[in-house]
Amino acid sequence: MNTPPDMLHPELLAADDAHAIYRDGHRLDHAEAASKPLRAQPEPQPRGAKVHGNRPIDQAEAAARFIAAPEHEKMHDERLWDLRQKRDREMRGIAEWEELRSLASAIKEHTLTHLDQYLEQFEANAQSNGIHVHWARDAAEHNQLVHGILRDHGAKSLIKSKSMLTEECGFRHYMASVGIEVIETDLGERIQQLDNEDPSHVVVPAVHKLRTDVAEVFSRTIGTDPANSDVHYLTEAQREATRPLILAADAGMTGCNFAVAETGTFVVCTNEGNADLSANVPKLHIASIGIEKIIPRLEHLAVFVRLLSRSALGSPVTQYTSHFRGPRAGGEMHIVLVDNGRSERLGLEEFWTSLKCIRCGACMNTCPVYRRSGGLSYGATYSGPIGLIIDPTSNAHKYSNLPFASTLNGSCSNVCPVKINIHEQIYAWRRELVKRHEVPFAKRIEMKAAGELLSRPAAYRAAIAAADVALAHLPRFVIYNGLNAWGRHREVPHPPKQTFHSWYQANRGEKQ
Ligand code: SF4
Numbered sequence: 001m002n003t004p005p006d007m008l009h010p011e012l013l014a015a016d017d018a019h020a021i022y023r024d025g026h027r028l029d030h031a032e033a034a035s036k037p038l039r040a041q042p043e044p045q046p047r048g049a050k051v052h053g054n055r056p057i058d059q060a061e062a063a064a065r066f067i068a069a070p071e072h073e074k075m076h077d078e079r080l081w082d083l084r085q086k087r088d089r090e091m092r093g094i095a096e097w098e099e100l101r102s103l104a105s106a107i108k109e110h111t112l113t114h115l116d117q118y119l120e121q122f123e124a125n126a127q128s129n130g131i132h133v134h135w136a137r138d139a140a141e142h143n144q145l146v147h148g149i150l151r152d153h154g155a156k157s158l159i160k161s162k163s164m165l166t167e168e169c170g171f172r173h174y175m176a177s178v179g180i181e182v183i184e185t186d187l188g189e190r191i192q193q194l195d196n197e198d199p200s201h202v203v204v205p206a207v208h209k210l211r212t213d214v215a216e217v218f219s220r221t222i223g224t225d226p227a228n229s230d231v232h233y234l235t236e237a238q239r240e241a242t243r244p245l246i247l248a249a250d251a252g253m254t255g256c257n258f259a260v261a262e263t264g265t266f267v268v269c270t271n272e273g274n275a276d277l278s279a280n281v282p283k284l285h286i287a288s289i290g291i292e293k294i295i296p297r298l299e300h301l302a303v304f305v306r307l308l309s310r311s312a313l314g315s316p317v318t319q320y321t322s323h324f325r326g327p328r329a330g331g332e333m334h335i336v337l338v339d340n341g342r343s344e345r346l347g348l349e350e351f352w353t354s355l356k357c358i359r360c361g362a363c364m365n366t367c368p369v370y371r372r373s374g375g376l377s378y379g380a381t382y383s384g385p386i387g388l389i390i391d392p393t394s395n396a397h398k399y400s401n402l403p404f405a406s407t408l409n410g411s412c413s414n415v416c417p418v419k420i421n422i423h424e425q426i427y428a429w430r431r432e433l434v435k436r437h438e439v440p441f442a443k444r445i446e447m448k449a450a451g452e453l454l455s456r457p458a459a460y461r462a463a464i465a466a467a468d469v470a471l472a473h474l475p476r477f478v479i480y481n482g483l484n485a486w487g488r489h490r491e492v493p494h495p496p497k498q499t500f501h502s503w504y505q506a507n508r509g510e511k512q
Contacts, residue, residue, distance in 0.1 A: 042212035043071040048376025054398050059405045063373030080365040086314020103303050105419040108356035118261040118294045125264025129326040132334045139169035142338050147178055149334050153284050155250035161275035162186040163255025164202055165290050168381045183245045185274035194221040200375030203312045203361040208374045252278035256289040262297045265325045269318040276322050283331035291342050292355040307417035311360040345393045350428045354389045356418040363412035369405050385412035389425045400438040403429035468495040
């Protein structure tokens with residue numbers, strides 16, 4: 001269904017938009033546009049943040065490169081805003097939406113505060129269903145455990161559905177180092193694997209790529225025509241290339257969206273049915289499950305399933321909501337319950353509720369910084385607003401710049417289906433980073449000076465008056481100096497002739 005023009009974000013309706021595509025008089029967003037390249041010469045794909053060991057990720061530098069590729073930036077912004085609008089439409093169709101959000105948040109809060117007992121209940125019930133249950137303290141233990149299971153079965157190839165937990169564990173790289181071939185079965189994730197890139201979004205891993213980027217990747221890796229970027233052609237070619245690998249794989253792996261304590265079963269939601277292929281084609285199925293995925297009872301699932309797909313993609317249901325109860329006939333099923341820093345985060349007073357996250361990506365789709373800078377600019381497994389909270393808990397030094405990549409507008413918290421106070425936690429991380437001396441010296445001095453100024457109204461008004469004069473008369477090199485990070489990419493606006501304060505004094509203030 002086409003997006004009616006009045007549903008589009010106003011900035012997308014700019015009359016001078018030379019690249020807009022129309023069908024039947026309606027403007028199309030990129031997600032629904034015709035299958036043809038937008039320009040004769042494809043714009044090269046901007047790459048993600050440069051990662052140098054433990055050095056702080058320079059998100060602003062990577063974001064600037066993404067913004068400098070206008071076709072990518074525009075497509076990314078439009079595509080994600082389109083998902084946000086579809087989410088809003090679905091939300092408006094459910095009268096009890098806010099009640100569902102409150103319920104989901106309360107269920108998660110209850111579960112996380114009784115996590116030990118629900119994990120033990122889940123383990124006991126899964127074992128009685130014939131599932132082998134393992135526990136992994138961290139990423140290394142997870143990878144070694146899975147390797148051990150594969151080695152015991154003589155498995156050399158593994159088909160896998162999308163799982164952010166395995167990304168967190170660096171699973172593919174580890175498997176490559178021990179000689180086991182991993183084949184991603186989610187189309188977006190497979191594109192990213194073939195391009196040797198991480199996913200840029202928790203739901204749509206290759207959302208930052210134009211179809212011409214995908215054509216380039218496929219021509220290089222599976223031999224498609226580099227000049228043909230038709231989405232049907234590319235999808236069919238990938239299907240033809242991947243199906244034989246799926247049929248020949250020795251083992252299958254899935255993640256998990258929800259693990260139900262009372263039944264010992266778990267649920268995986270996909271739109272491509274690839275989790276079902278991964279789980280059911282080979283005889284050996286391994287599922288990696290973060291310990292925060294537990295919910296107490298099956299009836300709670302309905303609350304989350306109604307929220308997940310609507311929040312993520314603005315669709316009423318995922319195409320496949322698959323329940324896994326035990327090994328297939330003649331097969332074997334293993335579950336690895338992974339901590340990897342989660343219990344430590346549970347103990348952080350200001351940040352523990354981030355464990356409620358159901359990885360819907362709605363906070364990313366609505367975030368103006370994320371939409372314009374691309375997920376790979378964050379240089380971390382988790383990007384966008386939720387990433388700004390999660391990433392520093394794993395490494396506060398390396399991800400010390402990320403909590404500053406936010407306008408704190410609160411839109412992320414407003415759309416979050418489990419009501420995480422995301423923008424407040426981002427702000428709390430800024431304070432925490434200052435306490436831990438993880439904020440650069442220049443920024444600390446600037447913030448301190450700004451704090452002093454803003455707390456003294458008379459000094460503030462005098463400074464504004466002086467700045468007006470200075471901006472009008474000082475040479476450019478003085479205004480656009482190295483400390484003016486804002487002015488690095490923008491023109492400092494002309495000062496208004498009258499400030500709001502002086503207008504208010506003149507029109508509404510007490511007459512003296
Ligand atoms: S923080 Fe909320 S909105 Fe963001 S991905 Fe998690 S559940 Fe979705």
